[in-house]
Amino acid sequence: MGKWKTVIVALMMCMLLAACGSNDQKQxxxxxxxxxxxxxxxxxxxxxxxxxxxxxxxxxxxxxxxxxxxxxxxxxxxxxxxxxxxxxxxxxxxxxxxxxxxxxxxxxxxxxxxxxxxxxxxxxxxxxxxxxxxxxxxxxxxxxxxxxxYNVSEQDLFEFTLLHGITEKNEIHTAEHKLVKDLQNGEVAELSDFTLTSEERGLIYKEMVLANYLEEKKLSAACDVKPHASYNLTVRINGGERHYEWSECNSGEDNEAMTKMVQKVIAIVEGKDEYKALPEVKGGYD
Known part of the structure; x- marks a missing residue:
């Protein structure tokens, strides 16, 4: 009889342990x-x-x-x-x-x-x-x-400044309503009343979110090729700010993702009638 009592007690202990284990992780x-x-x-x-x-x-x-x-x-x-x-x-x-x-x-x-x-x-x-x-x-x-x-209307503040091109003379500055086009002959054309529509701001913010612009990026502005395009981007979002600089010469994942993103931003801006009305490029860089 004592042997059976031992077996019964052992079985009860196993059941108790199994029950305790199920509390740790419910399946x-x-x-x-x-x-x-x-x-x-x-x-x-x-x-x-x-x-x-x-x-x-x-x-x-x-x-x-x-x-x-x-x-x-x-x-x-x-x-x-x-x-x-x-x-x-x-x-x-x-x-x-x-x-x-x-x-x-x-x-x-x-x-x-x-x-x-x-x-x-x-x-x-x-x-x-x-x-x-x-x-x-x-x-x-x-x-x-x-x-x-990427609902930009939910943000208290969203502004950005983008300098781009061979000499970074091209500029988009949303807070100052400023747009500068490099004519590549030593001259620039400038708009001082440039604005983006709500739809355009939404599209640009979407591209930045999809590029994970808030994450730390491994970017490089170094380049041995002349001439070469480079990018200088500052984003102000609510109470924070992010700043990035890089060139077209580097092929890292972050460089490629950020370049792809700003090219879409540039395409949105250059598709506007205000930009198309600016003078044509008159020169070039060697």
Whole structure:
């Protein structure tokens, strides 16, 4: 009889330990916890999509899922307190899965859920860009895994100054309503009443957000090529300011992304009637 008592006590202890363990990390019954998922909490700044408040890096990596490519992608959302919440995406021919993990959130309850979904969409509007899982089983049919907000009307202040070109004589200065065009013969043409429409400001702010302009950038203004174009950008947003300088000579990811962004800004400005009315370029640089 004593032997059976020992066995019963041991079984009860195992059940108690299992119950305690379930309080540390709640797993939704019937969901997949396959070892194919990334079980670590290491964050790869080069490969993971990282959303830290108004800064989002590597968001373009989600496009491969909207194109229907198989694979996995981690998205890391940071809480206000600075703790990471993990959204791990997986796609195969059978559909999409999302593993939602709050285990590292010190101010929340540890929770792991896995959702099965049929589709994954990229939805772009005038004010934001969303990546959304659709046809999901569970409490919601749709789950937004990432949102980039670029609604400029929600900002208290948004102004920028951009100097660009061979000698940086071209200038866009929104706060001073100033536009300068380098005629490349020692002269410039200038507008002192230049303004952007609300729509144009919105488009420009969108391009800056998509380029993750708030993030620290690895840029270089060094260049051995003559002549070469260079860029000098200052952005004033609400109570903060960001300043960047770089040249066209460097091929780093940040250089390329920032150059692509300012070229879109320049195209918006040069497409305006006020700019087209300025004198044509009269010279050139050797």
């Amino acid at each position: 939704v019954p019937g969901t997949n916890t396959s070892s194919e998922w990334r079980e670590d909490y290491d964050i790869n700044e080069s490969n993971d999509v990282i959303a830290m408040h108004n800064r989002v890096s590597n968001w373009e990596k989600l496009d491969s899922f909207t194109d229907g490519n198989e694979g996995m992608q981690r998205i890391v959302h940071y809480t206000i307190e600075g703790d990471p919440i993990f959204y791990d995406l997986k796609y195969s021919k059978s559909g999409f899965q999302l593993r939602y993990d709050t285990s590292e959130d010190k101010f929340g309850s540890p929770l792991v859920k896995v959702y099965d979904c049929k589709g994954f969409e990229k939805r772009e509007s005038e004010v934001d860009l969303r990546y959304t899982l659709t046809g999901c089983k569970g409490e919601s049919d749709e789950i937004d895994v990432l949102t980039l907000d």
